[in-house]
Amino acid sequence: MIIESNDERGSVNRSALRRLTGIDAASFAERHWGTTPKFTRSAELSGSFEDLMTVDAVDELISERGVRTPFVRMAKDGRLLEKNKFTGSGGFGAEITDQVDSAAVLSAFAAGNTLVLQGLHRLWPPLIAFTGELVRELGHPVQVNSYVTPAASQGFSPHYDVHDVFVVQIAGSKRWTIHSPVHRHPLNNQPWSDRRAAVERHADDSPELDIVLEPGDVLYLPRGWIHSAQALGETTVHLTIGVASFNDYDIAHHTLGALQEVEGLRAPLPAGWDPTDSEAVLPHVRRVLGDMRRALDELDRDPEALQRITERIASRYDELVRPEPVRPLRSVAQMGALRGQDSIRLRDGVIARVVRTPESAAVVLRDKTVSMPPQCADALELLLGGSPCRLDSLPGLDTDDAVVVGRRLVREGIAVMAGE
Structure with missing residues (x-):
């Protein structure tokens, strides 16, 4: 189920889905989700995406962030460039040879290769936060890549993806040609290359959409829709936000x-x-x-x-979904300063349940089980309900015990301070 997010939380935290579509979640789910493309001009949206990615941010990632393969790749005319053509050692103290070489990227990009930055939902702080919000709203795993294409170049030939995508144009203009599926709702083990001949034939037909994305425009494509894109006149940057929908x-x-x-x-x-x-x-x-x-x-x-x-x-x-990141050093300091009047909340994205026995109350997660005394069970159930909990109001515990429980939950990465 797609969850409607509260849009009254300020410009930074407003609904990620509405930022991408310009409509409410229910309307998007009914009219487009998994079935029909949606092209939205920047004028129909609430603001730009400069807080998520810019040309300068791309340069920073390549030149200053020590990005390594497979988080970066390059391609031209549908063929991947060998990674040793744009990576190398970082020098003394950083000899690992799969690091991006900014000068080599410059040379390959000037020769017409598209630059692909992958896994930005794990690398770039603004997109980490944005992706977490979008996952919460959609209920499906999300990833983010960025495609940086030289002027008048096509990075990849017509193909379809096995996940839904939101294409967010960041800089420059890019022409997109969209064709209906030859295989609707492909699974992740049904790539377009298995149907290469059918895809290529259909790509020669008249397209369903032939559009030009300008900065701030967004295109939603359900999985299976055939597409190709070509930069027009100058370097272009776009984000591809992929959604691996459950089915x-x-x-x-x-x-x-x-x-x-x-x-x-x-x-x-x-x-x-x-x-x-x-x-x-x-x-x-x-x-x-x-x-x-x-x-x-x-x-x-x-x-x-x-x-x-x-x-x-x-x-x-x-x-498939990572919980919200925690800051270890800040968390340790907060644990030491925790008092009864403080409040904690369940860490976003943590999936857990409480198992009660006469001997213990256990918080069961996918990769571990955290056991506590049985009198903690009601407090743990309350916390897992999702609302912030003031420690000195936790049921079944006095203030000193509640503080001990709070510190344990923060240390185990289950809870964070409310307001974080």
């Missing part, structure tokens, strides 16, 4: 995974069978399909089994 196949995948608990489906096939003989294999396929139908019917009647499937899906999401 029904993900649920089906995790549901079928639950069938590994069915003993009959784990039994070996006959000794001496011939897996290359389709006539011999077909009866086994039909038999297994029948067994699966019966097993799925039983699964549908088992609330605990259904709950385990939802937990598998949540765990997969947790693997």
Whole structure:
């Protein structure tokens, strides 16, 4: 479900999705999400994107930030440039050879190669914050790349992506040619190269959209839509914000995974069978399909089994989405100064649950379990509800115990100070 964000929080924290679309979340979900492109001119949006990326920021990343592969790549006419053509050692104390060489990038860029900065949602602070907000609103994992294209150049040939994208034009002008899918809703293991001939044929047809993006314009493309872009007249910079949307196949995948608990489906096939003989294999396929139908019917009647499937899906999401970053040194100082009148909150993006036993109250995360005395259970449940909690008001704990619990939660990266 797409969550409507509060737009009254100031210019820095306003809804990331509305910044990209100019409309409310519900309208975007109904009219465009996963189905239809949306081209939005800068005049229809609430402001520029200069707080997220600029030409000067690109230069800073290349020349001063020690960016390494695979966070950077270069390409021309659809072919990737070998990384040793634009990387090298950083010199004494930084001899690792996969660091960007700014002079080599200059040479390759001047020769017509497009520069791609990848994983900016992990590298560039403004985009780290923006991406976190967009993930919260969409409920799907998000990544950000930047494409820097020389004048009148095309970095990649017509293709489709296996994730949705928001294209945000930062500098210069770029012509985009958009064609409808040859394969709707491709999964992440169904790249365009598997359908190269069909993509190339369809790209020769009249496009659905033939548009020029100017600075501040945004184009939303659902996965599967074929596209290519060409810089016009000068260097261009755009952000590609990729959304790896969960889909029904993900649920089906995790549901079928639950069938590994069915003993009959784990039994070996006959000794001496011939897996290359389709006539011999077909009866086994039909038999297994029948067994699966019966097993799925039983699964549908088992609330605990259904709950385990939802937990598998949540765990997969947790693997793909990073919680908000913490500042270790500031957090240590805050832990030492924590008092009963202070408030903490659940760290954004942390997925956890409380498990109660007579001996303990455990906060269970994907990669660890944090155990506390059983009298902490109500306080932990309250914190995991998402609202800020004042320590001296935590249920079941006196102030001194609440401060100890608060320090433990901050130290474990589960909670942060409210207002952070």
